[in-house]
Amino acid sequence: xxxxxxxxxxxxxxxxxxxxxxxxxxxxxxxxxxxxxxxxxxxxxxxxxxxxxxxxxxxxxxxxxxxxxxxxxxxxxxxxxxxxxxxxxxxxxxxxxxxxxxxxxxxxxxxxxxxxxxxxxxxxxxxxxxxxxxxxxxxxxxxxxxxxxxxxxxxxxxxxxxxxxxxxxxxxxxxxxxxxxxxxxxxxxxxxxxxxxxxxxxxxxxxxxxxxxxxxxxxxxxxxxxxxxxxxxxxxxxxxxxxxxxxxxxxxxxxxxxxxxxxxxxxxxxxxxxxxxxxxxxxxxxxxxxxxxxxxxxxxxxxxxxxxxxxxxxxxxxxxxxxxxxxxxxxxxxxxxxxxxxxxxxxxxxxxxxxxxxxxxxxxxxxxxxxxxxxxxxxxxxxxxxxxxxxxxxxxxxxxxxxxxxxxxxxxxxxxxxxxxxxxxxxxxxxxxxxxxxxxxxxxxxxxxxxxxxxxxxxxxxxxxxxxxxxxxxxxxxxxxxxxxxxxxxxxxxxxxxxxxxxxxxxxxxxxxxxxxxxxxxxxxxxxxxxxxxxxxxxxxxxxxxxxxxxxxxxxxxxxxxxxxxxxxxxxxxxxxxxxxxxx
Numbered sequence: 403x404x405x406x407x408x409x410x411x412x413x414x415x416x417x418x419x420x421x422x423x424x425x426x427x428x429x430x431x432x433x434x435x436x437x438x439x440x441x442x443x444x445x446x447x448x449x450x451x452x453x454x455x456x457x458x459x460x461x462x463x464x465x466x467x468x469x470x471x472x473x474x475x476x477x478x479x480x481x482x483x484x485x486x487x488x489x490x491x492x493x494x495x496x497x498x499x500x501x502x503x504x505x506x507x508x509x510x511x512x513x514x515x516x517x518x519x520x521x522x523x524x525x526x527x528x529x530x531x532x533x534x535x536x537x538x539x540x541x542x543x544x545x546x547x548x549x550x551x552x553x554x555x556x557x558x559x560x561x562x563x564x565x566x567x568x569x570x571x572x573x574x575x576x577x578x579x580x581x582x583x584x585x586x587x588x589x590x591x592x593x594x595x596x597x598x599x600x601x602x603x604x605x606x607x608x609x610x611x612x613x614x615x616x617x618x619x620x621x622x623x624x625x626x627x628x629x630x631x632x633x634x635x636x637x638x639x640x641x642x643x644x645x646x647x648x649x650x651x652x653x654x655x656x657x658x659x660x661x662x663x664x665x666x667x668x669x670x671x672x673x674x675x676x677x678x679x680x681x682x683x684x685x686x687x688x689x690x691x692x693x694x695x696x697x698x699x700x701x702x703x704x705x706x707x708x709x710x711x712x713x714x715x716x717x718x719x720x721x722x723x724x725x726x727x728x729x730x731x732x733x734x735x736x737x738x739x740x741x742x743x744x745x746x747x748x749x750x751x752x753x754x755x756x757x758x759x760x761x762x763x764x765x766x767x768x769x770x771x772x773x774x775x776x777x778x779x780x781x782x783x784x785x786x787x788x789x790x791x792x793x794x795x796x797x798x799x800x801x802x803x804x805x806x807x808x809x810x811x812x813x814x815x816x817x818x819x820x821x822x823x824x825x826x827x828x829x830x831x832x833x834x835x836x837x838x839x840x841x842x843x844x845x846x847x848x849x850x851x852x853x854x855x856x857x858x859x860x861x862x863x864x865x866x867x868x869x870x871x872x873x874x875x876x877x878x879x880x881x882x883x884x885x886x887x888x889x890x891x892x893x894x895x896x897x898x899x900x901x902x903x904x905x906x907x908x909x910x911x912x913x914x915x916x917x918x919x920x921x922x923x924x925x926x927x928x929x930x931x932x933x934x935x936x937x938x939x940x941x942x943x944x945x946x947x948x949x950x951x952x953x954x955x956x957x958x959x960x961x962x963x964x965x966x967x968x969x970x971x972x973x974x975x976x977x978x979x980x981x982x983x984x985x986x
Contacts, residue, residue, distance in 0.1 A: 411448040415441055420456035428459050429771075431467060431753030432736060435474055444475040459753065470755040470912075473693045473737035480515045480522035484556070485539040485694070488525055489655045490856065491532035491814040491888060493902050496549065500536045501525060503553045521557070527739060527906060528655035528856075529694050532812065532888075533820035534564035542696040566662045567821035569838060572800060572808050575784050576824045578667030584701040587708040590669040596714060598787030602677045603724040605790075610681040611637060614786065616794035618806040623649065623742075623779035624854070624883045624959075626872055632776055635766035637682040639774035646684040646728075647751075647770060647777040648675045650691045650698070651735050651742040654855035655906060656886035659810040660780035662822050664691065664698035667784075668705035672730070674783030676715055677790055679728045682776050686729050687715075690747055693735040702732055739910035743958050744777045745769075746912070757914045758958035781810055781885075801827035805871035815852070815888040816843045825870070832866040835889060846891040850974075854883025856903045857963035859970035881966070897978055900968055901926070901933040907964040918961025921952040925965060932979055942979040946972055 419437045423430035434457060438449040450464050468474045486504060488497040501512060505523055508516050515522040531537035534546025538556055545556055546564030555561050565582035577593065578585040590596070602610050615630025636644060648671060652660035663671055672689075679687050689706070691699045710716050710730075717729040738756045740746045745759035748770045769775025785807060789797050798806040805827035811834060814820045818840030825834060831851065835841065842848050851861040858881050861868065868878045875882050890899065904926040913919040925948050928941050949965030949972075956962045972979065 411442075411446055413448065413452050416449060416452055417456075420452060424456045427457055428753035429751065430457055431459055431464065432471075432733065432750060435464075435468065436734060436736065439474065443481070444478045457753075463754075467753070467755055471693070471736035471738050473735075478515075478519065480519050482520065482541050483522045483524060485524050485526035485529065486512075487527070487529045487531065487535070487537045487539075488902075489528040489906055490852070490899060490902055491528070491656055492535040492537055493898075494815055494890075494894065495535040497536040499550060500538070500548050500553065503550050504538075504556070507553060507557065526694070527910065528653060528657075530652060530658040530661045530692070531564055532656050532658055532814035533566055533822070534562070535814065537564070539694060539696075544697060566658065567819065568662065568824070569819070569821055570824035571829075571838075572824055572826060574788055574800075574808050574824065575663070575670075575781070575810055576667075576822065578670060579662050579822065581666065584665060584704060585667050585669060587669060587705070587712060590667070594791070595669055595787075596673055598790040599673050599676050599680075599714065600722060602680055602790050603722055603726060607637060607681045607683060610677065610790060613794050614681070614789060617785075617789045617797045618794075618804075619782065619785055619789060619797075620872070621778065622781035622785075622809070622885070624654075624857075624881070626882070629778065629782060632766060632778075633678065633681050635764075636769075636774045636776045639767045641767075641774050643686060643773060644682055644684045645770040645773060645775040646675060646679040646682060646687040647744075647747070647775060648687070648689045648783055649742065649744060649747055649777050649779045650689055650695075650702075651747060652780065652884070653692055653694070653739045653742050654857065654884045654886065655903070656812060656814055656852065656855040656858075656888045657884040658812050658814075659822055659885055661692075661695055661698050663780050663784055664695065665701050668698075668701045669709065670784050670787065671780050672702070672705055672709055672714075674778075674786035675730065676721075676728065677786050678776055678778060678783065680724075680726055682774070684728060684776070686731070688731050688733055688751055688770070690733045690735060690741070690751060692742075693737045699732065699734050706730060706732055738912070739906075740912040740958075740960055743960060746958070747777070748775070755912075757912055758960075760957060802869075802871045802873070804873045809870070809882075809885060811870070811885045811887050813839050813887050813889070816846065816848075816891040816894070817841070817889045818843055827871040828874070829870050830866065831861065831868050831870060831887075834870060834887065835866070842889060842891050844891075846893065848889060849892045849894060850890045850896065852888040852890065852899075852967065853886060854881040854966070855886040855888075856906050857881075857959070857966050858883050858886060859966055860974055862974060895933070896971060896975060897929070897933040900971055901929040903967050904929040907960070911960060911964070915955075915957045915961060917952050917955035918957075918964065921948050921956075921961065922964050924948050925952075925968060929968065937980055942972055942976055945969075945979065 545561035
């Protein structure tokens with residue numbers, strides 16, 4: 403206590419928390435920082451000293467981590483932090499105007515705090531509320547469909563609490579969604595929940611992996627790597643312990659499917675993770691949830707507690723008399739898009755800045771803490787219980803031969819019925835966009851569709867009959883990505899859309915590799931100039947040069963795909979980069 407004489411800092415509450423976290427060492431750094439910030443409103447220097455002592459982490463490293471994550475604050479903030487989304491889907495519906503109105507009402511600029519310390523206003527990357535644009539995160543509370551008239555309500559703690567509409571021609575993944583609250587353990591079990599885990603535990607791990615391989619399931623986060631092959635690699639890799647990780651750091655602009663699954667059917671995700679852990683022989687599992695998803699984190703917290711008390715997992719727990727035991731830990735991210743990259747996520751769990759690692763080695767042999775690790779995203783794991791319960795043959799009855807099963811698509815932008823859509827692979831874009839989602843709003847014409855989010859590519863109206871499958875979209879030169887389908891009507895200025903996407907990548911580049919660090923900045927500078935009607939001769943060539951350099955030379959998927967949308971637009975609409983298209 404003598405260290406704090408004359409200070410208002412009270413270390414006692416923090417010391418109690420650190421005593422519980424200390425055995426984890428540096429791996430507990432992010433939870434410790436988040437706990438300290440919850441106590442004091444920010445991270446005072448004396449708190450970082452306490453954390454460093456308890457976890458044996460140098461102060462320089464601690465400050466490096468704090469500076470890396472946008473949701474960690476080294477300086478005092480307002481009692482309420484308003485994160486106003488201005489990225490693609492929200493920008494289409496007036497996100498910038500909402501941000502300006504909030505700042506004007508409070509007399510601040512983005513990034514500033516009011517003199518009375520009541521509010522801090524921050525420009526936010528995509529909040530995963532694209533179907534309720536424009537969106538604001540008020541502290542821990544999500545508010546959707548904010549307009550200029552409801553700004554006052556937002557400041558007073560009122561507003562529209564968004565519930566994502568879920569539509570499906572099938573009902574495999576969204577069975578527990580659409581009600582606006584989390585499914586309880588009792589409800590989940592009543593509809594057959596945890597039957598997949600029970601059946602998996604009656605099989606050998608090799609049999610479970612064989613069933614997943616036979617199903618043809620591939621990763622739903624964008625990479626589309628065969629799930630069973632990944633599991634088999636980790637199961638056969640030497641080294642103990644082994645880890646299983648759920649990548650719930652969904653943050654691709656336009657994507658909100660994982661958020662809905664976590665908020666409304668968390669046990670489905672948890673069951674998939676437990677089956678994956680059994681299949682590879684993991685003794686520990688992690689659920690890493692995006693920092694901007696407080697409701698999802700809370701729903702998973704409750705579900706984890708329910709499942710642990712029910713004996714479905716826990717340290718030393720003999721799960722359902724199988725002889726298998728696994729512990730699950732929840733982790734909350736702190737605001738870094740790059741942590742959606744699997745190795746950057748590992749670094750974050752280990753208490754470091756979320757920098758991606760060079761590959762090889764790959765996570766199946768050298769993953770979390772350098773041990774064999776399987777990491778799957780939320781939607782991928784949500785498919786697992788049904789595959790194990792009903793068998794691969796039943797799973798393959800839906801979809802196409804090369805893209806079996808169902809897919810979740812996130813529809814947003816200028817569409818009549820935005821929301822989460824579950825359809826079998828193989829339906830057409832026309833069917834999804836017009837038959838199911840009602841077509842383009844206000845009777846306008848479709849100009850383009852952005853596939854795959856910020857790291858995606860554009861489709862044109864003459865591609866409406868493209869097959870929504872991995873092979874169908876690949877043949878059309880379009881990415882399936884994370885399932886983003888963002889409709890843009892003929893009134894939208896594509897130059898502004900592209901500048902917004904470029905701003906996102908320039909902001910989110912971690913800076914580890916030079917091609918991405920500099921390339922994203924140059925791309926944004928050029929596209930901002932183009933959007934302002936000040937294109938220079940040769941800007942199209944400059945964008946192509948920067949884009950292909952990033953694609954070829956960046957070390958991770960962020961830089962490799964940061965120019966995907968721009969390169970797509972360069973091919974489809976070269977005139978918009980030369981200031982010749984006055985309509986735009």
